[in-house]
Amino acid sequence: MDFIKNLKMAKYKRILLKLSGEVFKGDAEYGLDGSKLLSLAGEVKDLQDKGIEIGIVVGGGNFWRFRDFKELEFLPRISSDTMGMMATVMNALAFEKALANLDAKVRAVSSFPCEKAMETYIPKRAEHLMEKGNIVIFAGGTGSPYFTTDSSAALRALEMNCDLLMKATKVDYVYDKDPMEHEDAKKFTELKYQEVIEMGLGVMDLTCASLLKGSTIPMLVFNLNEKGNIDKAVSGEKVGTIIT
Numbered sequence: 506m507d508f509i510k511n512l513k514m515a516k517y518k519r520i521l522l523k524l525s526g527e528v529f530k531g532d533a534e535y536g537l538d539g540s541k542l543l544s545l546a547g548e549v550k551d552l553q554d555k556g557i558e559i560g561i562v563v564g565g566g567n568f569w570r571f572r573d574f575k576e577l578e579f580l581p582r583i584s585s586d587t588m589g590m591m592a593t594v595m596n597a598l599a600f601e602k603a604l605a606n607l608d609a610k611v612r613a614v615s616s617f618p619c620e621k622a623m624e625t626y627i628p629k630r631a632e633h634l635m636e637k638g639n640i641v642i643f644a645g646g647t648g649s650p651y652f653t654t655d656s657s658a659a660l661r662a663l664e665m666n667c668d669l670l671m672k673a674t675k676v677d678y679v680y681d682k683d684p685m686e687h688e689d690a691k692k693f694t695e696l697k698y699q700e701v702i703e704m705g706l707g708v709m710d711l712t713c714a715s716l717l718k719g720s721t722i723p724m725l726v727f728n729l730n731e732k733g734n735i736d737k738a739v740s741g742e743k744v745g746t747i748i749t
C-alpha cells in the first residue's frame with residue numbers, strides 16, 4: 506500500500522538524472538569521494554523505493570575531460586575523448602557498487618564497449634531493465650568522440666522515453682552569468698530551450714539544447730548539494746530552473 510501511495514505522490518514516473526564527474530569528487534581535487542557517493546546513492550535509492558524508474562548518465566570530468574588537457578599537443582582529440590569516455594566507465598562502476606551496497610537493484614551499461622566491466626548499451630534492453638525496476642547507469646557518453654555527456658543525457662532521456670531530465674549542478678538556478686563572480690547576475694526559474702540557445706547560456710552545450718528543443722522532455726537544473734532536492738523535484742515541488 507505504501508508503494509502505491511508513494512507512486513501517486515510522484516509527478517514524474519521515469520526520470521533521467523545527469524551527474525557530472527564533479528559530483529563524484531566531492532571536495533577532493535580529483536577522483537572519487539566515497540562518502541559523497543554513498544550519500545548520493547542513498548538519495549537515489551529512496552527514489553527507487555518510491556517506484557520511480559531511474560536512469561543515470563554519468564560524466565567523467567573528475568578523471569579526464571578533453572577541454573582540461575587541450576594543451577597536450579601530442580594527444581589527438583579522438584584519443585583524449587576516448588580517455589574521457591573511459592573515465593565515465595570508472596564513475597559508473599563505482600556508483601553501481603555504491604548503490605548495490607545499499608541493496609538497490611542497479612545495472613550499469615556502456616555505449617563505449619567495455620565488456621569486462623559492464624554490458625554494452627542496447628536501447629531496448631536498457632529500457633526493459635528500467636521497466637523491471639533497475640536503476641540503469643549509462644556510461645561511455647554517446648560512445649563517440651566530439652560529444653559531451655550532457656548530449657548523451659539528452660539522447661538517453663529521449664531513447665528511454667523519460668518524463669524529466671534532471672541536471673544536477675552546484676547552483677540553485679540557471680543564471681545569465683556566473684553568480685559567484687557577478688552580483689547583478691540574473692536568475693531564471695523558467696526558460697525555453699530556444700532561449701538557452703539564443704542567449705548562449707552555459708548550462709548545457711548546443712547539441713544538447715538542440716536535441717531537446719524538438720522534444721516534450723523538460724530539463725530541471727537544480728542544486729544537488731541541497732539534500733532532499735532530488736526528492737522534491739520528482740514530487741513536482743518548485744526547485745531550480747525548468748527548461749521546456
Ligand code: UDP
Pocket residue numbers: 524525526527563564565566567569570571572585586587588589590592645646647648649650651652653654655657
Ligand atoms: N566524451 C566523449 N563523448 C561523449 C561524452 C564524453 O568523447 O559522448 C568525453 C569528452 O572528452 C569529455 C569527457 O568524455 O570531455 C568527459 O565527459 P564530460 O565532460 O561530459 O563530463 P562531465 O563534465 O559531465 O563530468
